[in-house]
Amino acid sequence: MLRRPGSGTRSSIAQPALLGKLNAYQVLRVLQPGQELSRAEIARSSGISAPTVSRAVESLLQAGLLEEIDAREAVPGRPARKLRLARVSAQVVGVVIDAEECTVSVAGLDGRATSNSVIHFATPTKYDELIAACADAVSRCTGDTGISTLGVGISVPGLIDARNNLSILSPNVPQTNGHSPAADLGAVLPFPCVMIHETQGLCLAESRYGAARGREDFALLDISTGIGLSVMDGGRILSGHSGLAGEIGHITVDPDGRQCGCGNRGCLETVASDTAMARQVSTKLNCHVTIEQVLAMARSGEYWPDDELAGLLDYLAIGVAAIVNLFNPGAIFIYGRLFELSDHIFNDLIERVRKRTLPPSFADCEIVRAQANKLQAAHAGIIEHLVDGIAPSLSTMSSGGTPKERKSHH
Numbered sequence: 001m002l003r004r005p006g007s008g009t010r011s012s013i014a015q016p017a018l019l020g021k022l023n024a025y026q027v028l029r030v031l032q033p034g035q036e037l038s039r040a041e042i043a044r045s046s047g048i049s050a051p052t053v054s055r056a057v058e059s060l061l062q063a064g065l066l067e068e069i070d071a072r073e074a075v076p077g078r079p080a081r082k083l084r085l086a087r088v089s090a091q092v093v094g095v096v097i098d099a100e101e102c103t104v105s106v107a108g109l110d111g112r113a114t115s116n117s118v119i120h121f122a123t124p125t126k127y128d129e130l131i132a133a134c135a136d137a138v139s140r141c142t143g144d145t146g147i148s149t150l151g152v153g154i155s156v157p158g159l160i161d162a163r164n165n166l167s168i169l170s171p172n173v174p175q176t177n178g179h180s181p182a183a184d185l186g187a188v189l190p191f192p193c194v195m196i197h198e199t200q201g202l203c204l205a206e207s208r209y210g211a212a213r214g215r216e217d218f219a220l221l222d223i224s225t226g227i228g229l230s231v232m233d234g235g236r237i238l239s240g241h242s243g244l245a246g247e248i249g250h251i252t253v254d255p256d257g258r259q260c261g262c263g264n265r266g267c268l269e270t271v272a273s274d275t276a277m278a279r280q281v282s283t284k285l286n287c288h289v290t291i292e293q294v295l296a297m298a299r300s301g302e303y304w305p306d307d308e309l310a311g312l313l314d315y316l317a318i319g320v321a322a323i324v325n326l327f328n329p330g331a332i333f334i335y336g337r338l339f340e341l342s343d344h345i346f347n348d349l350i351e352r353v354r355k356r357t358l359p360p361s362f363a364d365c366e367i368v369r370a371q372a373n374k375l376q377a378a379h380a381g382i383i384e385h386l387v388d389g390i391a392p393s394l395s396t397m398s399s400g401g402t403p404k405e406r407k408s409h410h
Ligand SMILES: [Zn+2]
Pocket: 171, 249, 250, 260, 261, 262, 263, 264, 267
């Protein structure tokens, strides 16, 4: 169980709680993934005094978020022991619930996978079976490793009511509607479990581990299963009144179009997502194919989806142009499989976006492919939640209620 600074009996953390949290947060931010620093180096990088850094490090070691590297690994002649984000002593689990397939894997607190084993299984259509399959996969990932598991992040593609910890509307995984995978997994697993809106998770992962490192104003557009948007504004994810912002996939682009999973017609995600591409190719070939199969057929020369691409990119450009005009992001990172067809496709999209965007806004925005993936998104979500426990007022995930409200169980 995560122990919070101030809740323990140690006199070293008797300083005012908020100040202690701010310092701990600063230490965590200085220790980027992959970095190993001594207390003195952390003090120099953060501008915090050495005794204060030591206190913050103690509370983070207690919480399991940091680990000291064995003296044998330290540079000879330098007695100071190095610290890093925990990856040998502690781990987190990421669960990605997606329309066709679920994936489960473990990572260190630096967000890097700690084992090559990723468990995949077809997404059960019944909710109870989905929870049982996820619980089983998490148990297999965490059993007998001797490593302390600090929590489980569950990425869900749909609207999440963070205050009540519910998946309220998922057009692509409707079996989760009205349920709380976090509470239900938390009831059968001995770890804190939290839900993460899939696109917000991707946005966090891009910012921590991907191409958006160091950026405070950018957008992440996920066109994989449905279409979701997450906007990082001044280092915080734009959440809206109740955490439901960013559903650009459900703006109407074709008033008489195809029925969407949300119940409306002609939503952007029905014509401009990986799923839309797979469905259009399925119709053309008169058999069900997934986006992976479309990619494989294109690679082998069996089928190239020329007609499908042209229409899809036009609609997608309308969506991207809307994001550029509305939010003035410094960059848009786009996550989607269909760009794997060829590099030319992404450049084609950018050219179409240019034609539909106000020139000053377009000139100010880089449009690039995202680097982070959905597993990293689930890991980033639980790591952010754990960091949130240290510094709740500063986290970018504090959009939906306080950490206490979001917590699934104790
Ligand atoms: Zn819709």
